[in-house]
Structures are given as structure tokens and as C-alpha cells.
Amino acid sequence: MLKTPDHEQIVERLQAHGIYPTRQRIEVAQIMLSQDQHLSADQVMQQVNRGATSVSKATIYNTLGLFASKGLLREVIVDPSRAFYDSNTCHHHHFFNVDSGTLSDIQPDQLLLGELPALPEGTEVDGVDIIVRIRNRHNPSA
Template sequence: MTAEAGMGSEMRLREHGLRPTRQRIALADLLFAKGDRHLTVEELHEEAVAAGVPVSLATVYNTLHQFTEAGLIRVLAVESAKTYFDTNVSDHHHFFVEGQNEVLDIPVSNISISNLPPPPEGMEIAHVDVVIRLRRKGD
């Protein structure tokens, strides 16, 4: 991690109301260094260990949930056994490749959603997530 990358993550954390601790900065650097992507807690933990970042799996889990609450990332519920975290917080949808645990973005302009039910009184629709599950032909 370069000092410049750390400064960018530090500013990003501060802008979202999070105190930029060493571990948060290191995890943010790893998370956002490769552009938009989808990661599980375990995958980010493996990347952190490989990069020499001394962090526990529990800390990665807690940090990702703090990042979610701050609006830095969003949670994708595409499979009941795993939670994926998406660094792209813009409106978009997803393909999920079954058996490969791969998540791919679908631009929001490629899907039209209409006839949504009205939300209950006092509520508003915050986001609509579309997950299209794929499998290889013949599987």
C-alpha cells in the first residue's frame, strides 16, 4: 500500500463519518484498489492476510458492516450461505453465476421495473435489487 493510497482511503472514510483507523484504512485500500467488485468477508480477509495486514476475520466482518452503514459499500444477498459486499453503490443489478459464486454487474439501464406495489404508509422504497441467477448450459 502506498502512502498516497492510504490518504485517499483516509479522506473517503472521513467523508463518510468514519474514524480512519489503521485497520479501516488498510481494508479500504484493499477493497477499493481494484475498482468495482464483489467480495465476501472471507475473500477480503484472505487478501488482507496476503498483503500482511494483521486483522482478524471478525474485524473484517465488523469493518465491512461499518462501511455498509456509512454508505461506502452495499450488501448483496444473492446466496443464503454467503454475503457479498459491493463497492459500487450506484443503482445497478446483478447476475449471480451458480456453482462459481461469481457476481457480475448489470447496468440499471438494461432493466425496466414497473408496477411496484405501493409501500406501506410512512415508508418509501429505498432500492430494488434484481439478481438474475445463471448456470452453464447442460448443468
């Protein structure tokens, strides 16, 4: 588990990614960077708003989007209506449990990917994200 960064470390990390450290951005970063985790924008908003301050949903979405665009977080889109923000920006893939709605890491050495298909002319690979959708096995005898 990661050591929870203090206020100064959060500010330095934001600045290192070219992000101006507003109060709301610092609060979101403190939640997201405290450990490797996958949180939705709604989960982040619930945690931020547990404190003495209140941050709007738009601010949370904008902040998470900014963090993802600057490489501080990874946005993982599991379906057209649902995205998670991953504090682990190292290359890895995910399991998405459709029953529980949880996202978990697949370690890089657990999934081998062969050769990619030929790319359309004038394009280059920006990344490869694999999401393995799983569900809980239902035991009919239970």
C-alpha cells in the same frame, strides 16, 4: 478501471463518510476501493492477511458492515448464508452465477422495472435490489 487510491485519499474518503480511519479499516478500504468489484468477507480477509499484518474475521465483518452502513460499500445478499460487498454504490442490479459463486453487474439500462406494487401503509421504498440467479448451461453432448 479505477485508479488505485493512495493512503491519503483512502483516509479522506473514510473521514468523508464519517468513519474513523484505523489501520485495519484503511487496509480493507484499500482493497475494496481499488476497483469496482464484488468480494465476500472471506475474500477480503484473504487479501488483507496476505500482507505483513493479520486481521481477525470479526474485524473484517465489522469493518465491511460499517462501510455498508455508512454508504461506502453496498452489501448484496445473494442467499441467507452469503453476502458480497460491492464497491460500486451506484444504482444497479446483479447476476449471481450459482455454479461459479460469482456476482456480476447488470447495467441499469439493461433491466427495465415497471411500477412497484402499492406499499403497505406507513412504509416507503428504501431501495430495490434485483438479483438474477443464473447457472452455466450444461451441454449434454459434450
